[in-house]
Amino acid sequence: MREIYLDNSATTQVSEKTIEKAVELMRQKYGNPSSLHAKGLEAQNEVENARKIIAKTLNCDQTEIYFTSGGTEANNLAVFGAAKAMKKRGNKIVTTAIEHSSVYESLKELENSGFEVVYLKPDIFGMVTKEQFMEEIDENTILVTVMMVNNEVGSILPVDQIRECIDLKKSPALFHVDAVQAFGKMPINISKIKPDLLSLSSHKIHGPKGVGALFKSKSKRIYPRAFGGEQQDKVRPGTESAPLIAALGVAVSEIDIESNYKKVLELRNYLVKKLNGISEITLNSGPDSLPYIVNFSVENIKAETMLHFLASHNIYVSGGSACAKGKASRVLKKLGIPDERVTSSIRVSFSKYNSKEDIDALIEGLLDGIKSLVKIKE
Amino acid sequence: MKEIILIKIGEIVLKGLNRKNFEDKLIKNIKRKISPLGEFEIKNQQSTITLIPKNDDIDFDDVCYKISKIFGIAAFSRAAICEKEMSTIKETAREYLYKRLKTSKTFKVESKRSDKKFSLKSPQISADVGEYILEKFNNLTVDVHNPDIIITVEIRDSFAYIRGESLPGAGGIPVGTGGKAAVLISGGIDSPVASFMIAKRGVDLVAIHFASPPYTSPRAEEKVKLLIEKVSSFANRIELIIVPFTKIQEEIKRGCPDELFTIIMRRFMMRISEVIAKNHQCFALITGESLGQVASQTIEAIACTDPATSMPVFRPLIGMDKDEIVLISRKIETFDISILPYEDCCTVFTPKHPKTKPVLSAVVEAESKLSLEGLINDAILNIKSQIIYG
Numbered sequence: 001m002r003e004i005y006l007d008n009s010a011t012t013q014v015s016e017k018t019i020e021k022a023v024e025l026m027r028q029k030y031g032n033p034s035s036l037h038a039k040g041l042e043a044q045n046e047v048e049n050a051r052k053i054i055a056k057t058l059n060c061d062q063t064e065i066y067f068t069s070g071g072t073e074a075n076n077l078a079v080f081g082a083a084k085a086m087k088k089r090g091n092k093i094v095t096t097a098i099e100h101s102s103v104y105e106s107l108k109e110l111e112n113s114g115f116e117v118v119y120l121k122p123d124i125f126g127m128v129t130k131e132q133f134m135e136e137i138d139e140n141t142i143l144v145t146v147m148m149v150n151n152e153v154g155s156i157l158p159v160d161q162i163r164e165c166i167d168l169k170k171s172p173a174l175f176h177v178d179a180v181q182a183f184g185k186m187p188i189n190i191s192k193i194k195p196d197l198l199s200l201s202s203h204k205i206h207g208p209k210g211v212g213a214l215f216k217s218k219s220k221r222i223y224p225r226a227f228g229g230e231q232q233d234k235v236r237p238g239t240e241s242a243p244l245i246a247a248l249g250v251a252v253s254e255i256d257i258e259s260n261y262k263k264v265l266e267l268r269n270y271l272v273k274k275l276n277g278i279s280e281i282t283l284n285s286g287p288d289s290l291p292y293i294v295n296f297s298v299e300n301i302k303a304e305t306m307l308h309f310l311a312s313h314n315i316y317v318s319g320g321s322a323c324a325k326g327k328a329s330r331v332l333k334k335l336g337i338p339d340e341r342v343t344s345s346i347r348v349s350f351s352k353y354n355s356k357e358d359i360d361a362l363i364e365g366l367l368d369g370i371k372s373l374v375k376i377k378e
Numbered sequence: 379m380k381e382i383i384l385i386k387i388g389e390i391v392l393k394g395l396n397r398k399n400f401e402d403k404l405i406k407n408i409k410r411k412i413s414p415l416g417e418f419e420i421k422n423q424q425s426t427i428t429l430i431p432k433n434d435d436i437d438f439d440d441v442c443y444k445i446s447k448i449f450g451i452a453a454f455s456r457a458a459i460c461e462k463e464m465s466t467i468k469e470t471a472r473e474y475l476y477k478r479l480k481t482s483k484t485f486k487v488e489s490k491r492s493d494k495k496f497s498l499k500s501p502q503i504s505a506d507v508g509e510y511i512l513e514k515f516n517n518l519t520v521d522v523h524n525p526d527i528i529i530t531v532e533i534r535d536s537f538a539y540i541r542g543e544s545l546p547g548a549g550g551i552p553v554g555t556g557g558k559a560a561v562l563i564s565g566g567i568d569s570p571v572a573s574f575m576i577a578k579r580g581v582d583l584v585a586i587h588f589a590s591p592p593y594t595s596p597r598a599e600e601k602v603k604l605l606i607e608k609v610s611s612f613a614n615r616i617e618l619i620i621v622p623f624t625k626i627q628e629e630i631k632r633g634c635p636d637e638l639f640t641i642i643m644r645r646f647m648m649r650i651s652e653v654i655a656k657n658h659q660c661f662a663l664i665t666g667e668s669l670g671q672v673a674s675q676t677i678e679a680i681a682c683t684d685p686a687t688s689m690p691v692f693r694p695l696i697g698m699d700k701d702e703i704v705l706i707s708r709k710i711e712t713f714d715i716s717i718l719p720y721e722d723c724c725t726v727f728t729p730k731h732p733k734t735k736p737v738l739s740a741v742v743e744a745e746s747k748l749s750l751e752g753l754i755n756d757a758i759l760n761i762k763s764q765i766i767y768g
Contacts, residue, residue, distance in 0.1 A: 304721055308592030373592070374631045374727070 009349035050249025071201030081222030125286025126155030154293030207251030451547030484521035556580030568666025610768030
C-alpha cells in the first residue's frame with residue numbers, strides 16, 4: 001500500500017541531499033568547529049555556511065543567527081532570555097492565547113515568578129488583530145511574543161504590524177516571533193517584520209530533527225539559558241551540532257517558497273472543495289489561513305479513532321497537535337470551537353511532496369470511515 | 379570482602395507436608411530471577427536459603443532488588459562471610475558495617491552458634507565483638523532493648539556470617555504453587571494491582587487484553603505490554619493474549635440501549651475470557667473492580683456481570699479505595715504507565731448516562747438481539763498471543 005503522509009506540520013520527510021550532507025559531516029568532517037586545527041576549521045566552515053544561507057533567506061546579518069536544538073529550545077531561549085534581560089524595565093508580557101506549548105508553557109512559568117502575561121483572544125479562525133495588540137502593549141511591556149502561523153489551524157497572525165504598535169506605544173518590549181510553522185512556507189523578511197527575536201526549526205522543512213535556530217537582533221541582549229564555553233557569543237554555548245546544522249543549511253537552500261506555495265495552494269483548494277461536499281465535515285481553518293494546514297472536524301467520530309482508521313489505510317494525519325498526545329486541543333478550545341468539534345478535529349498538513357492523488361485517497365478514507373465507524377451519538 | 383545473601387522464607391513454613399514443594403518452587407523462582415546477574419550456589423537449611431556467589435563481580439544491590447520482588451520471602455539480609463577466627467570476625471564486623479555503625483548511637487550484638495565445636499559460646503562471642511566495637515567507635519553505646527543497629531554473628535560449619543539488619547521481603551507465597559488464573563487487563567490503574575495481589579498468593583497469570591482498533595490506539599497495546607512486564611517482575615513469565623474486540627463493541631453500540639453498553643460489554647469480556655482461561659488451564663478470572671468505583675462496578679452491575687461466567691471471579695480490590703489502589707500501583711511501579719493517555723476499550727464508547735442499577739433480565743433481553751456465539755467465536759479465533767518476561 002502506498003504511504004500517504006499528510007502530517008507535515010508535525011514533521012517532514014528528510015530530503016536526500018540533506019541526509020547526504022549530515023552523513024558527510026559525520027563521516028568525514030567530524031571535527032569540533034571550535035578546534036583550532038584544520039579538522040575543526042573544516043567543520044566550522046560548514047556551520048558558518050549554513051548560518052549564511054539562513055541569514056540570506058531571512059535578510060539579516062549572519063552574526064544574528066544562533067543555532068539551537070530545535071524550535072522548542074529557540075522559543076524557550078527567546079522567552080526566558082528576554083524576560084530575564086528586561087525584568088528591570090517592566091513586568092508585562094503580551095502574547096496570544098493560541099501560542100505553541102513551547103511558548104505557552106514558558107509564559108506560564110514566568111507567571112509563577114511574578115510576570116503579568118496578557119493572552120490576546122483570537123477569533124474563531126485563529127486571527128488576532130493589530131488593534132488588540134495596540135490596546136495591550138504599553139510602557140510596562142517588556143516582551144511581545146507572537147507566532148507567525150498557528151500550528152493547528154494555520155491562521156496567519158499580523159506579525160508585520162506589531163513593531164509599529166511597540167514603537168507607537170513607546171514600549172521597551174522585545175519582540176519575538178515564533179516562525180516555526182511559517183519558515184520556508186511564506187516569505188519572512190527581518191527588515192520588514194523588524195523582530196528582535198525569531199525562532200525556526202529544521203524538521204518542519206525536510207531537515208533533520210534536533211536542530212533549529214534563533215535570530216537575535218545584534219542591537220539587543222538576552223540572558224542565556226545554558227552556560228559553558230565561548231560558542232555562539234555565549235548566548236547558546238555548547239559544541240555546535242555541525243552535521244545537523246549543515247543539513248539544515250541544505251534544507252533551507254532547497255526551499256522554493258513560491259513554487260511550493262503555488263502547488264500547496266492548489267492542493268488545499270482541491271481538498272477544501274471535496275471536504276465541503278461531505279455533510280459530516282466542518283472546516284475549522286479559516287479561508288485566509290496558510291494553505292499548508294487544513295483543520296476540520298468529522299461529526300461524532302473521535303479524532304483518535306479517525307486517525308487510527310486512516311493509519312490502517314496508510315494515510316497519516318494528526319488529531320489536533322501532535323505535541324498534546326491525545327489531550328483535547330487547548331488552541332481549538334480557545335478559538336471558541338464547541339467541545340464535540342474539538343475532540344473530533346483532524347489536521348491535514350501538506351508538503352511539496354504531496355499530490356492530488358494523496359487527497360483523493362484521503363477523501364476516500366474519510367468517507368469510508370464515516371460510513372463504517374460507530375458514531376459517538378447515533 | 380565476600381558477601382552472601384540470607385533469605386528467610388515466609389508463610390510457607392506453615393504448609394506441613396507440602397513444604398518441600400513450596401520451597402523447591404521458591405528456590406526455582408529465585409534461581410530464575412537472579413541467574414542473569416551471575417552464578418550462585420544456593421543452600422537451603424533450617425528455613426534459611428543462602429545465596430553464595432560463585433564470582434566476585436556480582437552487583438549485590440541488583441540481586442537484592444530482584445530478591446525483594448520474589449513472593450514467598452519474609453525477609454532477607456546481606457552478610458559478610460569470613461574465617462571462624464575471633465580477631466577476623468571482629469575486624470570484619472567493624473569493616474563491613476562501618477557506615478551504619480558510624481551513624482548510629484546504640485547497638486547490640488547477637489550471636490548464633492550452629493557449629494557447637496566452636497571454642498566460645500554465643501554470649502561470649504557477643505561480648506567479645508561488642509567490646510571491640512565499643513573500643514573502635516566512640517559514638518556508640520550498648521542498648522540491648524532498643525538498639526539502632528543489631529550486629530548478628532553466626533558461626534556456621536565452615537565460615538562465620540556477619541550481618542546488619544534484615545530487609546523485608548515481598549511476603550506471600552511462591553508464584554507457581556497456587557495454580558493459574560487469567561486477569562482482564564485494560565491499561566488502567568486497577569488491573570495491574572489486582573494481578574500483583576493474586577500473584578502474591580502464589581498464582582501464575584495469563585493476561586487478557588481487549589483491543590478495538592481503530593477506536594483504540596496501537597499505543598494502548600504497547601502500554602499493556604509495559605504493565606505486564608512490571609507485574610511479571612513479581613511473577614513468572616506471563617502470556618498476554620490480545621482479543622480483537624472492535625466488531626463486538628460496534629455491534630453492542632448499534633444494537634443495544636446505550637445505558638447498558640458497558641454491562642453488556644463486560645459480559646462479553648467475561649465469556650471470552652472464560653474460554654481463553656479454560657484453554658490455558660486457568661481456574662479463575664481476575665478483575666480490578668472496586669465496589670462503586672464506576673457505574674459498571676456497583677453491586678447491581680457486578681450482579682449482572684457475574685452470571686456471564688461459571689468460573690470464580692477474583693476481585694482483590696473490591697473493598698479498596700482508589701487511594702489505596704494508587705498506593706500499591708506506585709509501589710509496584712505501574713502507576714506512571716497506567717496514566718498514559720491512550721484510549722482503551724473501556725473508555726472509548728462509555729455512555730454518557732450508564733445504568734448504575736441494571737436488572738439482569740433487561741440485560742439478557744437486550745443481549746439476545748446479538749449473535750452471541752458467532753461474535754465470541756470470531757473473536758477467539760483471531761486472538762494474538764505473546765510471552766512477556768519481567
